Amino acid sequence: MMRNPLVDQRDVQFVLFELLKIDDLKKFPKFADQDKDMYEATIDLALKMAVEEVYSVNKEADKTGVKYDPETKKVMIPEGYKAALRKYNEAGFVGMIEDPEIGGMGMPGAIAMACSEIFTSASLSFTTYPGLSHGAAALIKNFGTEEQKNLYLEKMLTGQWGGTMCLTEPEAGSDVGNLKTKAIPQPDGTYLIQGQKIFITSGDNDFYENIIHPVLARIEGDPPGTKGISIFIVPKYRVNPDGSLGEFNDVVCSGIEHKMGIHGSATCTLNFGDNGKCIGRLLGQPRQGMKIMFHMMNEARLGVACQGLALSTTAYMHAVTYARNRIQGVHVTQMLNPEAPKVAIIEHPDVKRMLLWMKGYVEGMRMLNYYLAHNATLIEVLDGDAKKEAQGMVEILIPIAKAGCTDTAVLVTSEAIQVYGGYGYTADYPVEQYMRDSKITQIYEGTNGIQSMDLTMRKILMNPEQYNYTIMKKRMAETIAKAKGVVEDKYI
Numbered sequence: 001m002m003r004n005p006l007v008d009q010r011d012v013q014f015v016l017f018e019l020l021k022i023d024d025l026k027k028f029p030k031f032a033d034q035d036k037d038m039y040e041a042t043i044d045l046a047l048k049m050a051v052e053e054v055y056s057v058n059k060e061a062d063k064t065g066v067k068y069d070p071e072t073k074k075v076m077i078p079e080g081y082k083a084a085l086r087k088y089n090e091a092g093f094v095g096m097i098e099d100p101e102i103g104g105m106g107m108p109g110a111i112a113m114a115c116s117e118i119f120t121s122a123s124l125s126f127t128t129y130p131g132l133s134h135g136a137a138a139l140i141k142n143f144g145t146e147e148q149k150n151l152y153l154e155k156m157l158t159g160q161w162g163g164t165m166c167l168t169e170p171e172a173g174s175d176v177g178n179l180k181t182k183a184i185p186q187p188d189g190t191y192l193i194q195g196q197k198i199f200i201t202s203g204d205n206d207f208y209e210n211i212i213h214p215v216l217a218r219i220e221g222d223p224p225g226t227k228g229i230s231i232f233i234v235p236k237y238r239v240n241p242d243g244s245l246g247e248f249n250d251v252v253c254s255g256i257e258h259k260m261g262i263h264g265s266a267t268c269t270l271n272f273g274d275n276g277k278c279i280g281r282l283l284g285q286p287r288q289g290m291k292i293m294f295h296m297m298n299e300a301r302l303g304v305a306c307q308g309l310a311l312s313t314t315a316y317m318h319a320v321t322y323a324r325n326r327i328q329g330v331h332v333t334q335m336l337n338p339e340a341p342k343v344a345i346i347e348h349p350d351v352k353r354m355l356l357w358m359k360g361y362v363e364g365m366r367m368l369n370y371y372l373a374h375n376a377t378l379i380e381v382l383d384g385d386a387k388k389e390a391q392g393m394v395e396i397l398i399p400i401a402k403a404g405c406t407d408t409a410v411l412v413t414s415e416a417i418q419v420y421g422g423y424g425y426t427a428d429y430p431v432e433q434y435m436r437d438s439k440i441t442q443i444y445e446g447t448n449g450i451q452s453m454d455l456t457m458r459k460i461l462m463n464p465e466q467y468n469y470t471i472m473k474k475r476m477a478e479t480i481a482k483a484k485g486v487v488e489d490k491y492i
């Protein structure tokens with residue numbers, strides 16, 4: 001195991017191999033040629049790259065941020081990220097869970113989740129680029145035609161092209177159904193896209209050769225509200241039938257946001273079709289846009305839950321190291337002894353309390369996230385009732401994980417500053433960035449208020465016979481029954 005400043009590797013291994021027993025997936029044909037050694041080697045590689053390539057440029061990227069040139073309309077991402085992205089792409093991390101035939105590694109979800117925690121703990125902003133690329137590619141994989149898959153998938157999953165998700169507009173934030181972007185049908189079956197999207201992560205940048213935007217828009221004449229929304233594939237540069245780049249597709253970045261945190265992540269306003277030349281192709285069927293986008297949103301929401309976990313993880317790790325090295329005061333039992341030696345602050349009960357509180361949440365969040373990712377894998381390999389149960393667990397736990405882990409991240413990163421004292425509040429130390437970066441996780445991918453509505457309405461009340469809730473209660477009862485035996489046998 002490699003000593004590192006980001007995550008406790010032993011704790012990661014505990015959840016993966018002792019709790020979830022990920023290596024048991026070997027019994028399914030999809031994972032038959034994989035084993036624990038392979039998973040551990042992948043995690044070792046992720047850690048090494050995260051520390052050496054990503055963490056090493058995180059502070060500088062936070063300081064310089066993303067730049068925008070209003071003359072050329074170009075968006076420049078931090079230089080350090082580019083070298084790191086190249087290595088990340090070459091190692092195959094973009095499509096970790098995808099099949100090798102389309103450029104992936106074919107790994108289980110929980111291993112990908114562990115790697116995601118590791119890279120995100122090195123720099124959240126960095127991971128927004130490959131994260132969005134994978135999410136957009138997965139949409140095309142699940143809903144695209146064979147032609148669309150052949151044109152886009154491999155290039156996106158190998159990191160040659162990037163991806164986004166384009167929902168938000170000035171008057172359509174939480175209320176997505178209020179969007180105004182139009183799709184005008186053309187005789188050749190394509191659509192002219194016209195409208196403006198705001199707050200688009202990785203919406204433009206000088207790293208990818210091309211950027212593929214899944215865009216929510218309303219076909220002219222379709223009904224208002226979410227029911228009338230369709231989804232289109234809109235590339236920055238048109239793609240020729242042989243996969244080569246064609247002409248510019250009239251997608252212009254008209255500005256970027258200057259934000260409290262995630263400075264290295266490009267948050268762009270995108271104008272589609274200001275010159276009437278933006279062509280989009282329908283993804284799936286007309287008026288199925290929200291249903292299709294929900295697939296990407298579910299993955300993205302789990303990704304944001306992981307961001308909450310990762311920021312908490314790295315904040316905790318930094319706080320422990322700092323507390324071991326900062327000498328201040330004497331041990332509480334020696335308070336009246338003028339000769340008493342000074343101690344590291346980790347010796348003080350109140351600092352221990354803060355660290356243990358943080359660690360408790362970090363471990364809980366890690367278990368929840370890995371468990372969710374593991375259930376997503378089980379959906380793929382199981383059949384019948386077992387598959388249905390795994391599906392139910394994923395559906396109900398996603399809003400819980402997204403809101404729970406991100407609300408907690410704001411508290412845990414704040415507590416890390418408390419452990420550092422005044423130094424933690426300064427830009428000379430890393431933890432203030434974690435707190436700034438954590439705030440957005442409560443807001444994007446649907447605010448945490450919207451997650452609560454998703455949980456109570458879509459995932460419970462509107463779910464036929466409240467199946468999801470019944471399964472979750474059953475699993476909780478099983479866990480409590482198991483824990484009862486352990487607690488009574490060992491501690492009572």
Ligand SMILES: Cc1cc2nc3c(=O)[nH]c(=O)nc-3n(C[C@H](O)[C@H](O)[C@H](O)COP(=O)(O)OP(=O)(O)OC[C@H]3O[C@@H](n4cnc5c(N)ncnc54)[C@H](O)[C@@H]3O)c2cc1C
Pocket residue numbers: 164165166167168172173174175198199200201202259267440443444445446447448449450
């Ligand atoms: C850095 C950043 C990156 C982003 N990346 C993307 C991206 O890549 N793609 C994309 O499409 N969007 C992106 N967004 C947009 C983000 O998803 C929205 O900001 C978010 O969904 C909230 O929308 P809003 O900002 O319009 O807030 P509003 O919808 O105006 O919400 C304001 C407040 O009202 C509450 N509220 C709103 N409606 C209800 C309701 N019906 N019931 C109860 N409470 C309600 C909200 O919970 C919130 O507290 C990004 C935003 C930021 C800041």
